[in-house]
Amino acid sequence: MLQVKHITFGYDKTLVLDNISFNLEKGKNLAIIGKSGSGKSTLLKLIYGEYDVDQGDIFWKDTQILGPKHNLVIGYEFMKYVAQEFDLMPFITVEENIGKYLSRFYHEEKQKRTTELIKVVELEAFAKTKIKNLSGGQKQRVALARALAKQPEILLLDEPFSHIDNFKKQSLRRRVFSYLKENNIACIVATHDNNDVLGFADEMLVLDQKKIIAKDTPQNLYNNPKLPLIASFFGEFNVIDGKIYYAHKLRIVDEDSLRDTSATKKGIVKASYFNGDFWLVEVDCDSNTIFIYHKTPIEPETQIFFSFQK
Numbered sequence: 001m002l003q004v005k006h007i008t009f010g011y012d013k014t015l016v017l018d019n020i021s022f023n024l025e026k027g028k029n030l031a032i033i034g035k036s037g038s039g040k041s042t043l044l045k046l047i048y049g050e051y052d053v054d055q056g057d058i059f060w061k062d063t064q065i066l067g068p069k070h071n072l073v074i075g076y077e078f079m080k081y082v083a084q085e086f087d088l089m090p091f092i093t094v095e096e097n098i099g100k101y102l103s104r105f106y107h108e109e110k111q112k113r114t115t116e117l118i119k120v121v122e123l124e125a126f127a128k129t130k131i132k133n134l135s136g137g138q139k140q141r142v143a144l145a146r147a148l149a150k151q152p153e154i155l156l157l158d159e160p161f162s163h164i165d166n167f168k169k170q171s172l173r174r175r176v177f178s179y180l181k182e183n184n185i186a187c188i189v190a191t192h193d194n195n196d197v198l199g200f201a202d203e204m205l206v207l208d209q210k211k212i213i214a215k216d217t218p219q220n221l222y223n224n225p226k227l228p229l230i231a232s233f234f235g236e237f238n239v240i241d242g243k244i245y246y247a248h249k250l251r252i253v254d255e256d257s258l259r260d261t262s263a264t265k266k267g268i269v270k271a272s273y274f275n276g277d278f279w280l281v282e283v284d285c286d287s288n289t290i291f292i293y294h295k296t297p298i299e300p301e302t303q304i305f306f307s308f309q310k
């Protein structure tokens with residue numbers, strides 16, 4: 001189990017993280033979310049032992065994670081970290097980069113393991129390509145495979161799919177996260193993308209103002225977002241009379257249906273934005289901007305009525 005106990009850290013005099021504590025069980029997937037600059041990468045780096053904490057302790061099982069002041073070589077065998085900038089060896093191939101960390105393995109086993117990992121990150125066609133000839137997204141996938149090469153017990157991922165195109169992203173996420181579950185590898189994923197979280201994370205931790213402001217399952221946080229910051233991670237939302245409503249929880253209704261319900265408001269359409277299955281309709285309601293999903297676009301300046309769905 002990972003135990004993060006009351007850690008505090010600042011790069012200089014200004015605090016970045018203040019009294020952060022949480023645990024993570026073996027094999028579990030934890031997502032860390034928060035605004036840009038809220039300290040997600042810093043937290044991953046502290047857990048990895050890249051910096052010394054100012055206060056507090058971090059343990060993986062019985063091993064205390066120590067920073068550079070107390071540890072000549074950064075990092076531990078059981079933990080791997082895939083940073084936002086991945087440092088691969090540019091002049092050797094994809095399989096050589098992945099295999100590089102498997103020097104202790106017999107040749108056949110090493111080849112088998114490398115092939116398996118190349119499959120996880122869907123780079124079969126590039127196995128013999130030199131890193132310098134790969135795109136950013138392909139490099140990111142090599143970095144992921146390399147981190148998995150030695151079967152860590154815990155993996156720290158910073159925006160792991162940020163460079164990967166949408167065609168690949170969905171299937172790659174499923175493969176990588178299933179691989180981690182099957183192999184009982186715990187992971188912490190710092191991300192801005194709710195698709196990295198919904199469907200994969202066992203829990204989510206929200207960082208804001210140097211603190212953890214929420215920690216719960218994605219389902220609970222999605223269904224009951226206590227703060228706009230949390231709702232904004234999941235999608236378009238509105239704050240109406242102090243309550244948070246996702247844009248898909250509001251319904252544009254006919255004037256006739258108004259008699260039945262008191263929970264209806266009036267507004268003037270400002271614009272409609274194509275959104276795939278729906279249009280996102282921007283409405284001015286008592287000088288507040290409200291967003292509502294609707295099946296069709298609505299002409300600007302049209303008066304509409306909308307109601308709230310549970």
Ligand SMILES: Nc1ncnc2c1ncn2[C@@H]1O[C@H](COP(=O)(O)OP(=O)(O)OP(=O)(O)O)[C@@H](O)[C@H]1O
Nearest residue numbers: 011012016034035036037038039040041042043190
């Ligand atoms: N090496 C550094 N030296 C000094 N300050 C730093 C350093 N790295 C990060 N910071 C500062 O620490 C704060 C947290 O940065 P961090 O990169 O952890 O945030 P983040 O949540 O990961 O951001 P993003 O989502 O943009 O990646 C920011 O204010 C940043 O400017």
